[in-house]
Amino acid sequence: MLTKPALTPAQRDDLRSFAAMIIPDSAEYKVPGADDPKIQADILATLGRDTEPVREALDHLARLAGQPLAGLDPARRETVAKEFRNSGGAATATLIRVVLQCYYRDDRVLRSLGLELRPPFPEGYTLEQGDWSLLDPVKARPAMWRRVP
Amino acid sequence: MNEAVDVLIIGAGASGAAVAWSLAETKMHILCLDQGGWMNPAAYPSRGRDWEARFFGDYSPSPNIRARPEDYPINDDNSPIKVVNFNGVGGSTVMYTAHFPRLHPSDFKVKTLDGVADDWPIDYDTLAPFFAENDRMMGVSGLSGDPAFPPTEPPMPPLPLGRSGAALGKAMNKLGWHWWPSDTTVATTDYEGRARCINLGHCTPACAQGAKASTDITYWPAALRAGVELRTHCRVREITTNEHGMASGVVYYDKDGVEQFQGAEVVIIACNGIGTPRLLLNSASGRFPNGLANSSGLVGKNLMFHPYAQVYGFVEEVTDSNRAPPICLWSKEFYETDLSRGFVRGYAFQFGRGAGPVMEAVMSEAKGILPWGAAHHAVFRRLNGHRLQLSAICEDLPEEHNRVTLDPHLKDIHGIPAPKVDYTIGENSAKMMEHGVARAKEVLAAAGATDICVNCPILYGGWHLLGTARMGTDPERSVVNEWGRSHDVKNLFIVDGSVFVTSGGVNPTSTIQAIALYIADQMKSRLANLFD
Numbered sequence: 001m002l003t004k005p006a007l008t009p010a011q012r013d014d015l016r017s018f019a020a021m022i023i024p025d026s027a028e029y030k031v032p033g034a035d036d037p038k039i040q041a042d043i044l045a046t047l048g049r050d051t052e053p054v055r056e057a058l059d060h061l062a063r064l065a066g067q068p069l070a071g072l073d074p075a076r077r078e079t080v081a082k083e084f085r086n087s088g089g090a091a092t093a094t095l096i097r098v099v100l101q102c103y104y105r106d107d108r109v110l111r112s113l114g115l116e117l118r119p120p121f122p123e124g125y126t127l128e129q130g131d132w133s134l135l136d137p138v139k140a141r142p143a144m145w146r147r148v149p
Numbered sequence: 150m151n152e153a154v155d156v157l158i159i160g161a162g163a164s165g166a167a168v169a170w171s172l173a174e175t176k177m178h179i180l181c182l183d184q185g186g187w188m189n190p191a192a193y194p195s196r197g198r199d200w201e202a203r204f205f206g207d208y209s210p211s212p213n214i215r216a217r218p219e220d221y222p223i224n225d226d227n228s229p230i231k232v233v234n235f236n237g238v239g240g241s242t243v244m245y246t247a248h249f250p251r252l253h254p255s256d257f258k259v260k261t262l263d264g265v266a267d268d269w270p271i272d273y274d275t276l277a278p279f280f281a282e283n284d285r286m287m288g289v290s291g292l293s294g295d296p297a298f299p300p301t302e303p304p305m306p307p308l309p310l311g312r313s314g315a316a317l318g319k320a321m322n323k324l325g326w327h328w329w330p331s332d333t334t335v336a337t338t339d340y341e342g343r344a345r346c347i348n349l350g351h352c353t354p355a356c357a358q359g360a361k362a363s364t365d366i367t368y369w370p371a372a373l374r375a376g377v378e379l380r381t382h383c384r385v386r387e388i389t390t391n392e393h394g395m396a397s398g399v400v401y402y403d404k405d406g407v408e409q410f411q412g413a414e415v416v417i418i419a420c421n422g423i424g425t426p427r428l429l430l431n432s433a434s435g436r437f438p439n440g441l442a443n444s445s446g447l448v449g450k451n452l453m454f455h456p457y458a459q460v461y462g463f464v465e466e467v468t469d470s471n472r473a474p475p476i477c478l479w480s481k482e483f484y485e486t487d488l489s490r491g492f493v494r495g496y497a498f499q500f501g502r503g504a505g506p507v508m509e510a511v512m513s514e515a516k517g518i519l520p521w522g523a524a525h526h527a528v529f530r531r532l533n534g535h536r537l538q539l540s541a542i543c544e545d546l547p548e549e550h551n552r553v554t555l556d557p558h559l560k561d562i563h564g565i566p567a568p569k570v571d572y573t574i575g576e577n578s579a580k581m582m583e584h585g586v587a588r589a590k591e592v593l594a595a596a597g598a599t600d601i602c603v604n605c606p607i608l609y610g611g612w613h614l615l616g617t618a619r620m621g622t623d624p625e626r627s628v629v630n631e632w633g634r635s636h637d638v639k640n641l642f643i644v645d646g647s648v649f650v651t652s653g654g655v656n657p658t659s660t661i662q663a664i665a666l667y668i669a670d671q672m673k674s675r676l677a678n679l680f681d
Binding site: 137 | 193196197198200201202206253255258259261262272273287294296297299307309310311312314315319320321322325327328329330338346347348349350351357358399401444469471473481485486506507511514515521522523525526530533553576
């Protein structure tokens, strides 16, 4: 049985255009934009409990734009996006967070940031001791806790 | 029909586990009911590439967002601070930062010292042996010799300072202010079957390594070995009473949703400062029309949260970010009362090492310091891995209008009325937060940080749920006596953060557990006349 896609084609188009406005690709840093097909696929595949607020946000965006976001001229698109950011409330915040959380776990992006492509467990990380002599002046202080009767 | 037990404990979290373990030596038939189940470390977030995203979903600290079957909804719309907790075996010790300070001696005498609120009926010296016992059971790492606190002997050495701790320590030294490596329940050595910390970093939503102490891996294995029975996925609806006004047992829903009765000679509540008043109010009856143990009218009142004032910034050097336990230091420079500051009581600072890339992006975008468009990449690289942060954890004074009641409409999946929180930040707390923000900015300036941001209060910062069934010697001004027994119902005890008289200005788990051990000790020493 086919399941209904989380977002309509029009919503997916607007999501892609909006994501590219937040994070465009960069030749300098050798990273894709957030409209990259792999990142978009990750967003759609993992929407889960965020589906409803994301739909709500995209509906709000569509109302503000009046037409597909990609069809607006750049200046108008900027204006709509700003208004969307300012007026969209929790649903817009969820949409932006969903874009960011999928973007910043993409292998190409993490590689560009110099981060390892793995979860924290089981390898963990190394934490340097730091300079414990910094604590010497604090150790030299007299007791400062308040005595009680 | 369930066989009646000697002692029934409701809640398997920080305090329920401690009291179960301590009472086990009596060889009484002890049963604990918990609304959640055992945790599965194989499913913890830090094992997957989506480790940060899960913080916004099934491992959100908010029960309203997380909405697991174990959770119950909380109406906190009328509060600037939202309740956060975790439900399951281990309770909120599964999901906490493991920062483990104790209340100070002065915290127990606020009326005497500062003329506000009330003194506790117990003091620090009474609890001291139980703090030490709890440190051994939970496994605390720390450094002796803090001049801001009476002597302690943590069983393990402290966490490394790391880059973030050193940078913050250097800044504090420039200002001449107190700081110290935090006591933490993150094991720095192999300890009692737990593996040492390997710096997974994403500690708060449960530790896949098992290095962070949660009671499902500390107290509970010992309690079960000693014969305590733990029944999971059992949500208690109400405590029943008999014709003598004594607790007779509880009505609960089992894992299949079937209503059950469990009789008991003694009932101990360990459901935290929200869950405990909810249960007492839901246990109203003809004999106790205003809720059980509520002749004082104080059940649910005097809710204290600890408003957090968080300030952070970004330095040029690389910090530890997400590659280490999140909290490294504390400061008690502004902990004790100094009236020249414009408020009574005080706050501790807790210092954070940083954040992971997703968290950094989400938080910085929301604050408006991470732009959209072409500039995004360069700015993100300047911010990510360069964060230093600190939070003033402010003492909240008890105010009766800050309260937990029953929501007239909202219910959990079993149809049990949910709690409703009405809370405002008091004037004294607000002044304290303002002071904390100003001092925190000075610290960050001394560290050379820029792009300073403030969260005051932290919206999802209602970790510490205190004061809603306070202890005291006067039955008209308290819910339980000085050893945790209800004034009204002589075989009913409360051992969680509800019994706090005042909040202090530090994370309360260590003190909650010390109180639970103390109450258990009192019960053991009074077994022959427990109900007199």
